[in-house]
Amino acid sequence: MRLKLEGVSVDLDGVPIVSDADLVVEPGELVGLIGPNGSGKSTLLRTIYRVLRPRTGTVHLGDDDLWSQLSAREAARRTASVLQEASGEFDLSVLEVVFMGRTPHKSLLSGDDAQDESIVWSALERVGMTDKVGRLFATLSGGEKQRVLVARALAQQTRLLVMDEPTNHLDISAQLDLLELVRQLGLTTIAALHDLNLAATYCDRLYVLRGGRVVRSGPVHDVLTPDVVADVFGVQAHRGTHPITGLPHLAFAPLTSPDRRDISP
Numbered sequence: 001m002r003l004k005l006e007g008v009s010v011d012l013d014g015v016p017i018v019s020d021a022d023l024v025v026e027p028g029e030l031v032g033l034i035g036p037n038g039s040g041k042s043t044l045l046r047t048i049y050r051v052l053r054p055r056t057g058t059v060h061l062g063d064d065d066l067w068s069q070l071s072a073r074e075a076a077r078r079t080a081s082v083l084q085e086a087s088g089e090f091d092l093s094v095l096e097v098v099f100m101g102r103t104p105h106k107s108l109l110s111g112d113d114a115q116d117e118s119i120v121w122s123a124l125e126r127v128g129m130t131d132k133v134g135r136l137f138a139t140l141s142g143g144e145k146q147r148v149l150v151a152r153a154l155a156q157q158t159r160l161l162v163m164d165e166p167t168n169h170l171d172i173s174a175q176l177d178l179l180e181l182v183r184q185l186g187l188t189t190i191a192a193l194h195d196l197n198l199a200a201t202y203c204d205r206l207y208v209l210r211g212g213r214v215v216r217s218g219p220v221h222d223v224l225t226p227d228v229v230a231d232v233f234g235v236q237a238h239r240g241t242h243p244i245t246g247l248p249h250l251a252f253a254p255l256t257s258p259d260r261r262d263i264s265p
């Protein structure tokens with residue numbers, strides 16, 4: 001389902017944090033949101049999973065305005081989030097966490113039925129976590145936790161996956177594993193990512209935020225140029241081709257860095 005933000009501005013305590021942001025994610029796309037610390041990525045994402053109401057502008061999922069046309073419950077059914085730190089699920093088992101994905105589909109008094117059960121187990125299967133259902137969520141590794149939260153999103157049969165720095169604190173294998181999984185699922189996904197090379201590897205298109213404004217957007221190749229990286233992040237970048245994937249790959253150095261090749265042993 002298509003996500004479309006138009007003219008979204010957000011103030012926090014009277015301070016403008018996001019200004020006039022336009023953004024589109026086409027069905028099945030994985031779109032990356034990049035930008036320096038404090039540029040407003042999380043704030044913008046919160047308007048999409050209905051935690052922060054924009055001061056102005058609209059957030060549409062398909063034909064529906066997420067804020068003015070959908071109830072909180074309906075919005076919760078259609079969007080799922082995987083954030084960098086999972087809180088609130090600590091006393092639950094893996095199975096219970098994934099069953100939470102069914103909650104927005106249930107009325108207050110209806111219990112889980114055979115259909116819920118089958119949806120939950122197939123979600124666990126898709127993320128490869130069926131052998132950990134009895135474990136307490138809190139005892140999982142960071143990478144396993146993120147897979148379980150993706151399973152919860154699948155159990156929710158979400159139309160849109162919102163990920164806010166989902167690979168933070170994960171080792172390199174778990175980072176690649178998580179983004180490979182998300183790529184394979186083919187869900188309409190928007191993800192804030194700090195690692196520009198991960199963004200280059202997995203995203204179809206990128207949006208760059210600086211100071212709460214979208215300053216650049218487009219295919220990875222057009223957006224992740226040395227000029228943009230220098231301008232937005234204030235570092236030098238050399239863009240080459242990744243020797244294994246054949247995709248663009250960036251190497252970084254401080255803007256003022258001397259050429260260290262002369263002094264290495």
Ligand SMILES: Nc1ncnc2c1ncn2[C@@H]1O[C@H](COP(=O)(O)OP(=O)(O)OP(=O)(O)O)[C@@H](O)[C@H]1O
Pocket residue numbers: 012013015017035036037038039040041042043044
């Ligand atoms: N209540 C508030 N009042 C004023 N400013 C706030 C408030 N809450 C957050 N901010 C500021 O909003 C800005 C944007 O924060 P946000 O978390 O959206 O950025 P981000 O791009 O996700 O950052 P990071 O990459 O560090 O996670 C930051 O400068 C932050 O200090």
